[in-house]
Structure formats: C-alpha cells, structure tokens
Amino acid sequence: MPALTRIDHLMQSVRERIAARTYPPGTRLPSVRAHARSSGVSVSTIVEAYGRLAAEGLIEARPGSGFYVTAPLAPLSLTALEPALDRDIDPLWISRQSLEADDDALMPGCGWLPSDWMYEQGVRRGLRKAARSASQDLTDYGSPLGLEPLRQRLARRLVQSDIEVGPHQIMLTDSGTQAIDLICRFLLEAGDTVLVDDPCYFNFHALLRAHRANVVSVPYTHQGLDLTAFEAALQQHKPRLYISNSGIHNPTGARLSAATAHSVLAMAQRADLYIIEDDIFGDLETRPTTRLAALDGLSRVVQIGSFSKTLSASLRCGYIAAQAPWIESLVDLRTATSFSSNRLASHILNSALGDSGYRKHLEHIRYRLSKAMDVTLTRLEQLGLSPWLRPREGMFLWARLPEGHDALSLARACLPHGVILAPGPVFSQAADAAQFLRFNVAQCSDTRIFTVLKNALDQARPD
C-alpha cells in the first residue's frame, strides 16, 4: 500500500525534525498544501499524516492557523537521530559530566589537563599586571578584531609554523569552540553536509547538530583521513566543510602525515571544500606536523586555536586565522552575536604568552605527558586494553576494550564510583565504536581509576 508507506515516511520525517530540533516546540509546520507541493504527495496524504501525529500528541491543530509542534524540546544530542545509541550518553555527556564534576572526581575521560598542570603562575602574573593597567583595559569594550599586540604575537607564532598570515587576518574569539561556531555560521546552511573524522572530537557532533548540518564521518587512519573514503564522500555527499585536528588528533593521538595533508588539500580544492583546522593541541607537539593552513595559505583552510589546553581554560580567548575578506564578515557576525572581543582576557593571555616561562612550561608538560603516556599504556594493557596507536605526543590514548565489552556500559558502571570515562560511541558512529575508550593520560595518575575500571570489567566479563 504505497499511500500508507508515504504517510509513515512523512510522519517519520516530521518526528525526526522534532527530535533533532529542526522543528522546536511551537513551530508551525508547513501548510498542508505547501508540504504536499514540496514533498510531491497528495494533500490527503499530508492531512492523514498530520492527523496521526496530532493523535500521537506530537503536534496540535490550531483552528484557522495550522499545525504546531507540541513536543518538549529534544535534547541537543546524537540520540535524537541515532536511537541505537544509548539515550543517556550523547556528545555532550562527557563535557557535562566533566564540567559538573566535583574536585575529587577522577576524570580519565576528560579532554583537558589537571589544573596543577596549567600555567597558573603566568596567569597570576598577568592578573597582577592587569590590576595596574590603564582604566580602558579594565572597563572598555575590546576592539572588533581583538587586542592588537596579541594578534601580532599569534601572527608571528603562525608564521613560524609556515602559515603566512598577518595580524589583520586574525580575529580573537572567546574560545576555540566559538571560533568554529562563527565559521560554521558564516559558511553553513541548515542541511549542508559537513565531513568529520571517524572518530572525532565529540563536540564537533554537538556543534554541527546546533547548525542542523548533515554530518558525514570519514574513517581516520594512523596517517590521517582515509583518502579513498574521503574521495567517495566528496563524490557522494558534495560536502561544504571538513573539520579536523591536524596536529594531535582527538581522540586518537594520530598525526596527519605530510603526504596525506597534501592529498586531502588537493582533493578539497577539486571538490571546492572548505576546511577548519582546529590547532588547539598544537603546543603539545614534540615535533611540528604539516598544517593544512600552511599548504593552503589560508585560501580555503581556516585555522582556529586557543590556549585552553596548555595555559588556562579560565581565560576565555581563542582565535581565527583566515583570508582577510572572511575576517571582515566574521567580525560582523561576532559583533552581531556576542558584540566585542574579550579585552581583559586578551591582556592577561598576552602577558602570560609573553613571559619566557610559557616555553619552559610547555617543555615540562610535554615531558610529563610522555611519562604519563608510558605509565597509562602499561596499566591499560595489564587490564587487557590495547592501544589503537601508541601516540608520540599529546594527552589522548584511544584504547580498544577486551573482546565482548561495551564502552557505554562501562562508562555507566564507573560513574557511581566517581570515575568519568569517555566511551567510543560519543566520538564515532562506527560499528565497533563501543569497543573503544579515550583516555587522557594526564588525568590517569590516580591508580583508583584502574581499580574501578578492573572491577567494572570483571563484573561485565561475558561468561
């Protein structure tokens, strides 16, 4: 009965839009006639579909006005579109758990360094310096592009990594995440396709959901994107944007090889694909990786970054490096949506980056990370977990669970014991994602983590 199938199909598509918040509560659905025209089915089919959804209580008819969504707001989560994925654990699960955790929580799954690893002294000095600075710095709005001395410093840093850029091509933001968000607002339409790595940083999924983008994942290898799958995705999905980390990949700790970088960029050029290169972990590299922004000269690649992972996450300050005409429009967008740059934070950050201590601080972090990486690898292997890759640098370790274990169940089992894990499915929608956990080796010094994990594994052991 094709009519019936069409009705079910229509109902399902409306249900999904409500779940995905494409239709938030109170949204007026397209008129029956308009919907019939656009979906190419008969008016009576739409009437029937709307009628059944109203009977389900998902929408309501308002006489003389049309049909409106009544459902409560769907959570901003993958679960809305992937019912298979456990409802309680979505791309925001780790962020919310980690950001809400009390001080004695153990957070091997969280994405940042312990506070006593960060550049506390630099921030204190910056604060004392700011307390003595001119009144404008303390009370005025920041300039549209952001504090010039900081932009000059960032430009010099980028030039050192072979990215030819001037201060006028850099806009300061309130965070690396806001930087990506602004570029997405600038480039994306609802429904545009965006490529991400599989696995990738979970917040890319959450952010792209907020943009109502169609997200397509491309497998990530030890050298970077799987080029065959990338080419296929370009052909099949005509994506507008690709978002990735070149330096140290989150969550795998892999590095983009020069050859892969070159191929990715060449293919992106042919397909007219834009790229956001999230360089937030760059300062943790032990030796520099090829940057897409360097090869491309910022024509179709935009680089973003911040110092939340190496200096302080409490100072909210990130940046966008892009071609000059884009910066102009991005400044307009930022002014319209958050008004001004963060003047005080920029000052404090600039003085912290300026004192000689930051370089020493980075060397010390890299040293501690490599030690912690070895220790954590050993402890995990003792529990039967195996690394997908032995990272040369960075804080992340992407580890496969022993056969038959499920990362989501483990995450739920460990949470009551104060251990916050990062289960694979929030990074990846691949079939085997639930066999992986991401570990932050800097957050794994407390052996209780491994005791709790061992007990959870033992109790979950399939007989």
Added chain:
Amino acid sequence: MPALTRIDHLMQSVRERIAARTYPPGTRLPSVRAHARSSGVSVSTIVEAYGRLAAEGLIEARPGSGFYVTAPLAPLSLTALEPALDRDIDPLWISRQSLEADDDALMPGCGWLPSDWMYEQGVRRGLRKAARSASQDLTDYGSPLGLEPLRQRLARRLVQSDIEVGPHQIMLTDSGTQAIDLICRFLLEAGDTVLVDDPCYFNFHALLRAHRANVVSVPYTHQGLDLTAFEAALQQHKPRLYISNSGIHNPTGARLSAATAHSVLAMAQRADLYIIEDDIFGDLETRPTTRLAALDGLSRVVQIGSFSKTLSASLRCGYIAAQAPWIESLVDLRTATSFSSNRLASHILNSALGDSGYRKHLEHIRYRLSKAMDVTLTRLEQLGLSPWLRPREGMFLWARLPEGHDALSLARACLPHGVILAPGPVFSQAADAAQFLRFNVAQCSDTRIFTVLKNALDQARPD
C-alpha cells in the same frame, strides 16, 4: 507577459537571498524541478531565471551538479534588504565605528559610558583578589551554568525586582548579546517572525539578520509598545518572539508603563509569543519599572542582562534568567557552541558586585547622568534639535533634527571631524527615522561635539 514577470520575480528573490546571505557563496540553489514545485511555476521559467542569473555572474552552473552562488559574501547589513538605506551605514555601523575608534574620538552616538565613569576600582580589587585565588579559578573551565556564588547573587537581585527565580534558573553567558543569541538559537527557525520596537537597539537588527529572521517593527510610545499596532502585528505576522528593553528603552529613554506591560503580556499569552526582556540598563533606573519577567514569572518571558554598561565591558559576563527546562537546553547549546562559562570573569565580577562600593558607584553614575542629560538637552535645543521625550534616567536621548535635515548625511559629515553620531535609520525603518539622532549624554561633555554638529547643520541647511 506574465511569464516574464514571474522570471523577474524569481531572479529578484534569488538576488535578495544572496544579498541577505540566506544563500552564501557556494550554496547550491534548489534544483530546477524542486524550485518549480515549491514556487508553483513551470520548469522552463526557472531554467530561464537561473540562466539569466548565471549570465549576470551571480550564480554558476556546475555540470551534473546544479547551480551555485558565485557572488562575494554580502555584508551582514540591513542594506542588503533595504536598498533605500545608505549602503555605508548599517546596523553594525555604530558598533564598528565606536569599537574601532581611537581614544581621542568623540562618540556621542556610542552606546556605553566613558571608561572613567565605570567601576574601575572594583575591577582592580577583583583582579588583585583573583591573583590570590585557588589555581582552579585561574586555569580550569567554568561550570556549565556558571559560577554559583554569582548566580546566587543575581537571583537575589532579581527577586528584589519581584522576579521569582532561583540560581538554577540562571545561566551565565559571555555577554548580554550572547545571551540573546543563545535564546534565538533555541527558539528561532530561519524565516520566523520576530517583533522589535520601532525604534530599537540597532544590534537587534544585526543579530536577527544573523538568524535570518523576518523582523517586524512595532512603533514605541512614551509608555511602551503601541498596543494597537502590536495587536495588528500579532494577528498579521504570527510572530514567535518579541525583543525589547523594559527598564530604560534604547534609544528613546522611555519607560514601559505598568499598564502597557500588563497588556503586552496578556496579548503575548493569547498569541503564544515568547519575549526576551533585555534588562542591561536596569541598574541605571532612578525608580524601578515594571518588569515583564516579574508579571510573567519567567514562563514565556526570558530576562537577560549584563554589567557592561555599569561596571565593566572588559569583563565579558552576562546572564539568562529563564524557566528551568529552558536553562537545561540552553546549557547544552552553549556547551556545543562556546563550551564553558567564563570562570575568571565571573569571579572578578562577583567580587566587584559584592563590595559595598558598587551601590555607591551606581548612585554616582545616576547623578552624573541626570546632570549630563540636562546639559545635553540644552545644547541640542540651542542647535534646533528637539527631544522626542525628556528621559527621566539613563544615558540616551532620542532627538529630532531641525526640519529638512538628514541624519545619515550628518553622520557622514561629522565622522571626518572625529565625531561618531548615531543616525536614526540604524534604529528604525520608519519613514521619519532619518530625522532622528540618538545621543549618549555621558559622551557629550566635550563641547567640540556641538561645534562640529553645528557646522554640519549649517553646511547642510536647505536654502
């Protein structure tokens, strides 16, 4: 020839979408068939329209793939949709001019207080205190809702203005503008209709443009919205949201009367309209105005605010007060799009608000503002300008130019002399908007402003 007219109409609608960035460069236009279906014209008409747009170079055909927008990005400006409005002056003009101005610029048109009017001492004390605080406060991310002691303080302040709210109903943001932006992201679909006051704060236009909302202006009277026009707009446009300042209205300095507040809310309830009450000027009131949020109990009214106008604009910290279920979703949205709250700024702000000096500081500002209001009124009247209203409080004065003068030309004429004016058309699309200027009396102490203005008026005087 109806076919021809249809083609012109189609071309114009595509041109406008490109200009308004509804179709940014690289956007694939709807397929010829889809466009024909949705617009109810023949395929051949669409083919002809696309062909001509391609001939104009606005779009290009990509064989086998469709038509794509080639135009450079349109500025995020009213001018895109109102060609009548001068191209150089758009809703972002004043912000950009004021934010980019050097220290000796005269800014009677800018929307904030001079830095030496702000609470510099409180910020310095807050910075010194922060420099001694725990390392987590200096280097960790903030919690999803934001610093609890500050949220408790804000809740107490709101309860004092009869707004029943608990700390769990308050989310900290990086600015008042970001607060409005997040609520718009939460509530609005592209194409939704939003009501604003005529005149209103220009950045509402810029922000709603970024959301691709359909903006409808309702005349503002000395007591608040024109209720007849409001009712008509509700009937005709079925808007989803209304954004306004209840306390001290920007740009007019009017106050929302209790009776008007009650009627607006009752009508909003009948029409199922949501309201954002921007309370950013509340602390400048000499006596409290009725708040929509107080009457409504935060069911359909969301109140936002910040201290950028009274304490410091350099500390980026605003807030949203809303019903608890909304806060949950807003936290998800904020985490996805800017990750965490501004922990350090929240600490500094909380200590500045906490010391007894802030209340005295406010009394002093209010006193200075009332003096400056009188002086500025006199000086403007000497130049033949007449106030639309003699504001009882606040920094803004909405003044009508002598007959036959044009605010946009005056703004352009004064700019080379280092005087940044705020011309009416950026606040209003009304026919007589170009006869108005907004003055910030706190920025009008320098008499050179009136000399420059007088010369510009003299030179522009119609013979």
